[in-house]
Amino acid sequence: xxxxxxxxxxxxxxxxxxVFAASPSKGEQLAWTCFSCHGVDGVSQGPATPVIAGISxxxxxxAMLSYKYADDLDKASDILDKHEELEDVRVQQRFSAxxxxxxxxxxxxxxxELAYFFSQKEFIMPDQVYDKAAAKKGKKLHKKYCEKCHEDxxxxxxxxxxxxxxxxxxxxxxxxxxxANGDREMIKKMKKKMxxxxxxxxxxxxDNLTHFYASKSD
Amino acid sequence: MNQKKLSRRQFIQACGISAVxxxxxxxxxxxxxKAKVVIIGGGAAGTIAAKYLQQLNPAxxxxxVEKNNNYHAAFMSNQLLSATWAPEKFNFSYENLKSTxxxxxxxxxxxxxxxxxxxxxASGKNIPFDKLIVAVGAEADLSGLDGLTPELIKAxxxxxxxxxxxxxxxxxxxxxxxxxxxxxPKGEINGSMAVYGRVSQIARYLSVNNKKAKIQVLDPKxxxxxxxxxxxxxxxMYPGMIDIQNNIITTKIENSNSIVGNGNKLxxxxxxxxxxxxxxxxxxxxxxxxxxxxxxxxxxxFESRKIKDVHVIGDAIKxxxxxxxxxxxxxxxxxxxxxxxDSLLRESKLPSILPPLIDSEYSIIGNQYAVSSTKxxxxxxxxxxxxxxxxxxxxxxxKQRQREYVYAESWFNNITNExxx
Numbered sequence: 001x002x003x004x005x006x007x008x009x010x011x012x013x014x015x016x017x018x019v020f021a022a023s024p025s026k027g028e029q030l031a032w033t034c035f036s037c038h039g040v041d042g043v044s045q046g047p048a049t050p051v052i053a054g055i056s057x058x059x060x061x062x063a064m065l066s067y068k069y070a071d072d073l074d075k076a077s078d079i080l081d082k083h084e085e086l087e088d089v090r091v092q093q094r095f096s097a098x099x100x101x102x103x104x105x106x107x108x109x110x111x112x113e114l115a116y117f118f119s120q121k122e123f124i125m126p127d128q129v130y131d132k133a134a135a136k137k138g139k140k141l142h143k144k145y146c147e148k149c150h151e152d153x154x155x156x157x158x159x160x161x162x163x164x165x166x167x168x169x170x171x172x173x174x175x176x177x178x179x180a181n182g183d184r185e186m187i188k189k190m191k192k193k194m195x196x197x198x199x200x201x202x203x204x205x206x207d208n209l210t211h212f213y214a215s216k217s218d
Numbered sequence: 219m220n221q222k223k224l225s226r227r228q229f230i231q232a233c234g235i236s237a238v239x240x241x242x243x244x245x246x247x248x249x250x251x252k253a254k255v256v257i258i259g260g261g262a263a264g265t266i267a268a269k270y271l272q273q274l275n276p277a278x279x280x281x282x283v284e285k286n287n288n289y290h291a292a293f294m295s296n297q298l299l300s301a302t303w304a305p306e307k308f309n310f311s312y313e314n315l316k317s318t319x320x321x322x323x324x325x326x327x328x329x330x331x332x333x334x335x336x337x338x339x340a341s342g343k344n345i346p347f348d349k350l351i352v353a354v355g356a357e358a359d360l361s362g363l364d365g366l367t368p369e370l371i372k373a374x375x376x377x378x379x380x381x382x383x384x385x386x387x388x389x390x391x392x393x394x395x396x397x398x399x400x401x402x403p404k405g406e407i408n409g410s411m412a413v414y415g416r417v418s419q420i421a422r423y424l425s426v427n428n429k430k431a432k433i434q435v436l437d438p439k440x441x442x443x444x445x446x447x448x449x450x451x452x453x454x455m456y457p458g459m460i461d462i463q464n465n466i467i468t469t470k471i472e473n474s475n476s477i478v479g480n481g482n483k484l485x486x487x488x489x490x491x492x493x494x495x496x497x498x499x500x501x502x503x504x505x506x507x508x509x510x511x512x513x514x515x516x517x518x519x520f521e522s523r524k525i526k527d528v529h530v531i532g533d534a535i536k537x538x539x540x541x542x543x544x545x546x547x548x549x550x551x552x553x554x555x556x557x558x559x560d561s562l563l564r565e566s567k568l569p570s571i572l573p574p575l576i577d578s579e580y581s582i583i584g585n586q587y588a589v590s591s592t593k594x595x596x597x598x599x600x601x602x603x604x605x606x607x608x609x610x611x612x613x614x615x616x617k618q619r620q621r622e623y624v625y626a627e628s629w630f631n632n633i634t635n636e637x638x639x
Contacts, residue, residue, distance in 0.1 A: 024273055030573045032270065032553045036546060036633040037625070045631040048624035097621035098592070101608040105574055105594040170624055174617075 027113030034114065037098075042118045046126055048170040054123030056157040058089045060115035066091045067103035068111075079108060088160060092185035095178045125166025130214040138212025141205050145197045149189070153217035165217035169210050176206040253278055253563045256337055256347040258327050258500070260284030260312060262293070262545040263353035263532030265637040266552035267559075268320045274560040276319065281345060283337065285326040287312065289638070292408070293545040294630050295379040296415045297582065299386050300422040307630075308379050310638045330504040332525045349527055349559045352506060352513070353552065354498045356408045356533035356543060359511060362494030363403070364478075365471030374491050377408065385490065389420055392488050395430035399486035401468040401477060403494035404438040406512075408533045408543040411591060413492055414448045415581035420490075421456040422584050433459060434486065436466040436479050443609055447589055448581075450612055451619075455584040495543075497534035504528075512536035517601045518568055520555045531555050538602040540593065546578040549633055572597050574605065580626035588622040 024032075031042075034052075038044050042053035052060065069076035069091065076091040106114070142153060146164075150156075154164030164172070178184035179194060180203070186194060197205050255271055257264045260282055268282045289310040297303035316322045323345070329338035336344040358371040375381035392398065398420060402413050409415075417435055424431040437445070441464045452460045468491065470478040476485040496502075496511030506513040506522050513530040514523040517538050522528045532548035541547065554572055561569040575595040582588045589610035595602040610622060 023275065026571055029553070029557055033550060033573045033576055035636055036549050036576075037629050039632045040636050040639065044628065045635045047628060047631070048621070049628035049632060095617075097618055098590070098625060101592045101606060102576070102594065105596070105605050174621060 025117075027117050030110055031114050031117040034118075041121045043121070043124045044126075044168060046128075046168045046170070048168060048174070050168055050171040051123055051126070051163075051166070052118045053121035054157065055118060055163055056160040057112075057115040057119040058086070058160040059157065059162060060118055061086065061111055062089045062091055062160070063094070063099075064103045064106065064111045064115070065089070065108075066094045067096050067099040068106070070094070070096060070100045083108075090160075090187070093183075094185070095174075095183040123163055123166065125216045126168065128169055128214040130169065130211040132215075134208045134211035135215040135218070136212075138208035138210070139217075141197060141201065141209055142212055142217075145193045146209070154213055155217060164213045167213055169214040172210040172213055173206070176209060180206060253348045254281070254346055255279070255349045255351065255559060255563075256281045256283060256345055257351040257353065258283050258337065259353035259355065259532070260286070260289060260315075260322075261353060261355055261532065261548065262291075262633070262637065263355075263548035263552040264351070265315065266549050267351050267353060267531065267556050268315070269318075269636075270553050270556035271560060272318065272320055274556055275564070278560075278563070279321075280319070281321040281323055281347075282315065283323045283325050283327055283339070283345065284312065285324070287324055290379040291545075291630075291634060292377060292379040293412070294580075294582075294626070295382045296412060296419045298379075298382045299389060299416060299419040301386070302419075302422070302582075302585075305383060310634060312638070314638055327500060328503070330525070330528070332505070332528070335527065347527075349529065349563065351555060351559065352501065352504065352522075352528060352530045352534065353532045353548070354500045354534055356495045357498045358493035359496040360493075362405075362496070362511075363471065363491070364469060366491075366493055370471060370491070371493055374489075374493060376492050377495075386423075388488055389423055390427070392424070392428055392431060394428060395432075396428070396487035398424075398431065398433045398488045398490065399436065399477070399484060400433065400490045401436040401466075401479065401492060402438060403492055404467050405494050406537070406543060407492065407495045409579065410542045410544070411444060411579040411581050412544075414444065415583075416490070417460060418448070418452070418455075418581065418583040421452065421459050425456050425459060431459070432461070434484075435460065435462040436468060436484070437462060437464050438467045440464055444591070447609060447612060448583075451583045451587065451589060455587060495533075501530070501534045506530055507534070508536070510536055518597060519558050519562075520551065529555050529559060539595070539604050540607070541575075541595070541602065542577050542579065542593070544577065544579050545633060546576060546629075549636070550575045550577070575602060578629075580622065580629060582623060582626055583619075586623050587619045588626045589619065590622050590626070 037049050038052050044051045065076040073091050080086050080089055150161050150164055151158060157163055179186055255278055257268050268280055271278060272280055291308045295308055312322055325339040325341055327337055328340050336346050338344055357377050360366055372381050375385040400417055417433055421433055466479045468477050468479045471491055476483055497507045497513050501507045501513050506524055508514050513534050514536045515530050520529045520531050522530050531551040533543040557569050577593040580588055580590040591609040593607045594605045596605050
C-alpha cells in the first residue's frame, strides 16, 4: 500500500466515523421535547398518554395540524392543499386536553420532522391488565366492525390508520368515547360502522374493544 | 503511522481531504473525543443533561456528581398529603445510570477552581472538566424571612420530598374543625402552581376526615387567572373549606402557631409557611449566584454570566421573561444545554437551531380532577421569548379535568422514567 493511500485511509476513517456515527439529527433533537410526556422515543409509560412511536407520518401530521388549527380547520386544509406530498393527510375535529396548547408552537416543517422521527420508531406494546371475557367479545366486534380498515387486528398503520393493538387502554377509552359522542370527527365509513355497532351492542362495545386492544390483540 | 514522516505535501493533501469531508467533523476528531463534561446534581436537570449529551457524542467523558445515592422526587409530592400516591412512587435509584458510560460519582462538591477548571469534592478529589454543567436546584432562603430556622424549613416541607410525610402526620392529627394556614412567599419558588396543588391535597384529605376544618391561604400576588381557576375548582370540590387572600406578604414567623402578614398577627392550628427560595447554597459557594440569590446566565447558551465554561440549568437560574421553576422546565433546559455544550465542544460555536423550551405544571385538585398550565418559549435575538401561555379553561367540561388528572400521572411516570430508566 502506498504511503499516500495509507494516509488517506488513516485520515478519513475517523472523520467518516464521526460523520456517520449518527449524531442525533435536528428533527430528533426537536422530538426529545415530546419525551417527558410521551415517553422516550414516543414509547409512553402510561397510564394515559398514548404511545406515538411507530404511528404513520401522515397520521401524526394530521393530528398535530388538527390541534394547531383547532379553531379554524379550514386553514389547515388550505395549507395542506398547497403541499401535494401531503394529500393523504387528514385533519379533523379532535377533543384535546393538552395538545392544542402545544401544537400551536410548531411550524409545519417542524411537525413534519417530528412525524418522520416518531414514525420510524418501534411501537412497543405495554403489558396491561385487561378482562379476558371482555377482550374476547372485543375481538369479535373488531372483526365485524373495525378490521376492514384497521387490518391485522389493529396492528398496522397501513392507509395511515391509528394503531390500536397495545395502545394504552385509558387513552383508547377516551378516544372511542370522543368518537361515539361526536367530540371527534369520523370519516363516513367509520361513522357508519360505529353507529351500527353501538345500535346493536350498546356502549359496552367500546369497553370490550379497549380490553381487546389492551390484550395486544392476542 | 509515524506522523513525523509526513511531508509538507502530504500534510496539505490531508488538509484538502478534511476540507472536503467537513471542518466540523475534523475538529471533532481532535477536540471532543476525550472532552470532559462534569455535571453537578442528579435531579430533573442533571440526569437528563448527562443522558442526552451522551447520545449527542458517545465519545465524551461525562461525569455526574451527586451527593445522594437515591433520588426523592419533590414534584407531585403533594400527593402524599392526601395519601393518594404511595411514598415509594417518589423514590428512585441511580443504579440504571451507573450501568451506562456516564460516570456516576457519589460525592459532595465543595468547590470550583475556575482557572484550573476542576471541581473539588469533600473526599479530596479534583475532577477536571472542559465544560461544567451545574444543576443544583433551589432551596429555602434562611435569611429571607424573619424567624425562619433550619428546623422550620424542614417542618414546612417544600424543597425536600422526604419532609412531606411528616407534614401529612400533622394534617392527620389536626383537631376536629381546626384551621390550617398556608403562606406563599414573595418571589420565585420551585413548582409555582404546586402551592395551590398542596392546598388542594390537604383539602382532599380533610374533606373526608375532618369536614369542618378550614384552610386559609395567604398569597402575595394580586388575583390572577390561576387564582380564578383554583377558586372555581375548590368551590366545586371543597365548597366553603378554602379561603384565599391575595396581596398578603408574610414577614415574620412568631411561633409554630402564629405569623405576621401585612403587619397583622395571624394564627392557626397548623401552619404551613412555604419559605422564600434562592439557588442552593452550593451555587453560591461555587460563585455562580448574584445578589438576587439566583444564578445569572446567558439566554443563548445557559452559560454562567459569572464563570466561563460553566453552564447553569434548572431551578437555580435567574429566569428569563416568564420562566417558572419546575421539573418540566429543568428537563427541557437540560436537553437544550446538552445540544449547546455538544456544539461548543465540536465546533466552538453555538447551535444554529434549538428546540423550544416547555414549561408545564400539573396540579391535581381531587379525584379525577386536575388542571395545568403550559408555556412554550423560543430563543429569539438572544432571549427566550414567550410563544404560548395557556392554562386550563374556566368552566371546562368534566372530561377535560378528568383527562388532565390521568395525564398528570402519565407525565410523572414518563419524566421519571426518562431520568432513571
